[in-house]
Amino acid sequence: MVLSENDAGKRLTSAAAKGDVAEVRRMLEECRVHPDTVNEFGKTAIQVMMMGNTSMASVLLENGADPNIQDHFGITPAHDAARTGFLDTLRVLVDYGASLNVPDQSGALPIHIAIREGHRDVVEYLAPRSNLGHQDTRGDTALDVAMATCTPDMVELLKRQLDSTLALQS
Known part of the structure; x- marks a missing residue:
């Protein structure tokens, strides 16, 4: 079955959002849909998947999904996993090359x-x-955020x- 890119993106992201790993795998392998094909909202499957679904993340990443893809706010899948607290998914993202030092539009790191x-x-x-020295657009480091919260x-x-990092640098 040949799908238009628009239909492919819509069907792939829909299956990912529903957690249908088998359908996502079928679309990637049999239909040869690229994992970064966007839906009508400009989102890829890894951006709309349920962050707690490590199997989905693995299938998408194994098939070439970009772990550092950013939306128009600069948010990466690592930001989403950090926001939702899904450590296992964050580990999978990192295993497949996700950078934890890509800032979003507000300069925030995951x-x-x-x-x-x-x-x-x-x-x-x-x-x-x-990078614990990184400052967001307000000038706050991770330590500043922790103190403020x-x-x-x-x-x-x-x-x-920070002490451990400084000791290693000396």
Whole structure:
């Protein structure tokens, strides 16, 4: 079956959003739909999938989906996984080359988002992999965000990571 690019994008993203891994796999392998084909809203399957579905993420990434694709706000799948707290999906994204230091339109890295959302396990994973000196458009680093959100455990975690990074650099 030959699909127009418009139909292919719509069907692929719909299947991804529903969590239908078998249909996504079929479209990628049998219909040879590129995993970054966009739907009518300009979104790809990895951008609309349920972030808790690591199987979906794996199938899309194994078939060449761009783990660093950004929407018009600069949001990447890593930002979405950090926002929603799905650490397993974030790990899959990183395994397939997702950068954790790509800022969104507001200059926020995934770690900024995870701190704001209170996902400590995600912050713990991101801290050693993120540029902790990066400032968002307001000039806030990850530590500044943690202090502003009054999360002492995250402040301590980030301070330890910063100390560890400085010790390695000396």
